[in-house]
Amino acid sequence: xxxxxxxxxxxxxxxxxxxxxxxxxxxxxxxxxxxxxxxxxxxxxxxxxxxxxxxxxxxxxxxxxxxxxxxxxxxxxxxxxxxxxxxxxxxxxxxxxxxxxxxxxxxxxxxxxxxxxxxxxxxxxxxxxxxxxxxxxxxxxxxxxxxxxxxxxxxxxxxxxxxxxxxxxxxxxxxxxxxxxxxxxxxxxxxxxxxxxxxxxxxxxxxxxxxxxxxxxxxxxxxxxxxxxxxxxxxxxxxxxxxxxxxxxxxxxxxxxxxxxxxxxxxxxxxxxxxxxxxxxxxxxxxxxxxxxxxxxxxxxxxxxxxxxxxxxxxxxxxxxxxxxxxxxxxxxxxxxxxxxxxxxxxxxxxxxxxxxxxxxxxxxxxxxxxxxxxxxxxxxxxxxxxxxxxxxxxxxxxxxxxxxxxxxxxxxxxxxxxxxxxxxxxxxxxxxxxxxxxxxxxxxxxxxxxxxxxxxxxxxxxxxxxxxxxx
Numbered sequence: 001x002x003x004x005x006x007x008x009x010x011x012x013x014x015x016x017x018x019x020x021x022x023x024x025x026x027x028x029x030x031x032x033x034x035x036x037x038x039x040x041x042x043x044x045x046x047x048x049x050x051x052x053x054x055x056x057x058x059x060x061x062x063x064x065x066x067x068x069x070x071x072x073x074x075x076x077x078x079x080x081x082x083x084x085x086x087x088x089x090x091x092x093x094x095x096x097x098x099x100x101x102x103x104x105x106x107x108x109x110x111x112x113x114x115x116x117x118x119x120x121x122x123x124x125x126x127x128x129x130x131x132x133x134x135x136x137x138x139x140x141x142x143x144x145x146x147x148x149x150x151x152x153x154x155x156x157x158x159x160x161x162x163x164x165x166x167x168x169x170x171x172x173x174x175x176x177x178x179x180x181x182x183x184x185x186x187x188x189x190x191x192x193x194x195x196x197x198x199x200x201x202x203x204x205x206x207x208x209x210x211x212x213x214x215x216x217x218x219x220x221x222x223x224x225x226x227x228x229x230x231x232x233x234x235x236x237x238x239x240x241x242x243x244x245x246x247x248x249x250x251x252x253x254x255x256x257x258x259x260x261x262x263x264x265x266x267x268x269x270x271x272x273x274x275x276x277x278x279x280x281x282x283x284x285x286x287x288x289x290x291x292x293x294x295x296x297x298x299x300x301x302x303x304x305x306x307x308x309x310x311x312x313x314x315x316x317x318x319x320x321x322x323x324x325x326x327x328x329x330x331x332x333x334x335x336x337x338x339x340x341x342x343x344x345x346x347x348x349x350x351x352x353x354x355x356x357x358x359x360x361x362x363x364x365x366x367x368x369x370x371x372x373x374x375x376x377x378x379x380x381x382x383x384x385x386x387x388x389x390x391x392x393x394x395x396x397x398x399x400x401x402x403x404x405x406x407x408x409x410x411x412x413x414x415x416x417x418x419x420x421x422x423x424x425x426x427x428x429x430x431x432x433x434x435x436x437x438x439x440x441x442x443x444x445x446x447x448x449x450x451x452x453x454x455x456x457x458x459x460x461x462x463x464x465x466x467x468x469x470x471x472x
Contacts, residue, residue: 035165035173038319042238042247043111043174044181049227049235050110051124056223058095058121059088059128061216066135067275068215068351073208078200081136084212085129085193086202092125116175119182126185129192138268149188156184215351222357225364232364233383236371245380252323252384255311256330259301263338266293274345283410290342291415298419299451301335305430306444309437324434326384332427333388336420340395342411343402355401363394392420 062084073080099117112120130149137145161180169176234253238246270293277286304311305328312324347356370386399416403409433440 035162035177037173038244038247039242040174040177040247042234042242042244042250044177045234045250045253046238046246047112047116047120047174047178048181049232051120051127052227053224054095054120054124055127055131056220056227058091058124059132060091060213061219061223062088062212063128063132063135064219064348065212065215066132067271067348069212071275071279072211076205076208078196079203079205080208080212081132082196082200082202083205083208084132085196086204087209087212088125088128088132089193092121095121113175116178119179122186122189123182126182126189129189130185133192133195134268138272149192153184153188156187157181160184218354218357220357222360225357225360228364228367232368233371233375233387236368236375237380237383240375241380248320248323249326249380249383251320252312252326252330255304255308255315255323255327256334259297259304259331259334259338262300263297263334263341266297267341270341271345271348275349278346278349286410287412290410291412294339294342294416294419296451296454297335297338298423299447299454301331301423302426303444303447303451305331305427306433306440306447308430309434309440325381328427328430329384329388332423333384333391335423336388336391336395339416339420340391340398342416343395343398346402346406346410347398350405352401352405355405356398359394359397359401363390363397366390366393395420 065084066081069080070077096118099121100114103114103117107114110117130153133149134146157180159180160183161177164176164180165173169179234246234250237249274286277283308327308331309324312321312327344356367386367390370389371383374382374386399409399411399413429443430440433443
């Protein structure tokens with residue numbers, strides 16, 4: 001199989017896997033928006049916001065070191081991986097001890113029982129392991145291994161949640177949803193520990209552990225700041241307005257997850273490919289392909305924005321329909337979040353993780369301040385616009401830093417500006433046409449046709465299908 005076909009096939013495989021794993025919240029929105037009222041929905045999504053923070057703290061963001069470690073420890077890479085798992089287990093033990101010791105101090109703040117707090121930590125550990133495994137198999141484009149884990153987690157999550165909500169937690173459905181979400185992840189964690197330690201038993205190596213921790217530690221504030229950018233607004237809405245409003249806003253974010261999951265899936269392929277091109281100094285190829293990558297995601301984002309009202313009504317009960325006013329600015333902001341992954345790849349490659357942490361922490365601070373000011377005055381919808389503004393700043397900061405780190409700009413700046421302006425314009429047009437369904441759907445069909453023609457031109461899809469199924 002050619003290198004190009006291998007990358008394309010891996011991209012498709014990772015997209016499917018991530019829809020099963022991270023995209024489950026989107027795929028099951030119609031079900032759980034009817035099983036949970038807006039308050040329970042808000043509580044569960046607040047739990048996910050905490051989990052998004054804790055998985056970085058418990059896992060020490062060690063998955064971020066793998067791409068560089070593969071080149072640094074070529075002969076000892078399996079040992080490096082098993083030692084990372086050992087470090088994560090020690091971290092889990094420390095967090096369990098501290099969380100239970102200090103529980104009375106923060107119980108009122110979170111509103112979670114001791115059981116949920118312990119589940120949160122085990123869930124976070126399992127999520128960190130899954131992310132570690134995801135990056136590990138992605139280095140060799142082995143998407144099939146990730147698909148198996150994703151399928152088990154998706155089906156287990158769905159099945160356990162429905163059984164617990166309808167059978168055991170009818171009066172406390174948020175708890176049933178939380179437990180159903182955590183149990184499959186914990187089972188997968190045990191399997192992955194066995195998988196890595198079967199390949200190579202852990203043996204303490206101070207140099208490896210020091211490298212892993214020093215590389216990853218600066219990225220913990222970065223990761224937490226990313227969670228603040230994408231999820232902390234739900235915690236603030238719940239605290240400042242109420243669980244029901246947090247539930248409606250979270251529903252809108254789950255519509256956006258179709259964009260986020262696709263971008264994250266493709267990044268699993270883009271990252272290893274980018275490292276290979278950087279190793280060979282193929283900067284012009286990076287410039288050319290990154291522009292195509294950004295344009296493809298722009299087309300996809302525009303189609304989601306144009307179809308937002310119908311998606312909201314299709315996937316949610318009537319109580320959630322007001323979420324349509326938050327989805328479009330969230331999607332535009334999400335496109336800028338995707339654009340950030342391009343310059344951040346340069347920073348990761350050169351191991352300048354401190355710049356990544358500083359930029360993201362500043363963006364998170366701006367986001368919190370804007371939310372404090374605007375949510376109290378304009379309601380939960382304002383959080384979508386503050387997040388959009390923050391992501392624009394986020395991308396711009398990292399774009400300039402990447403150029404400074406590299407010594408020159410790898411990407412096509414004119415095209416990046418054009419795509420960013422186009423995303424904002426498409427969002428504004430979608431909002432203006434919110435109540436004009438026929439016009440929106442006409443534009444959506446035109447955009448879909450354009451996307452199909454563009455994909456055919458780039459990848460010759462019909463020719464590949466013809467060769468695959470009509471061979472002589």
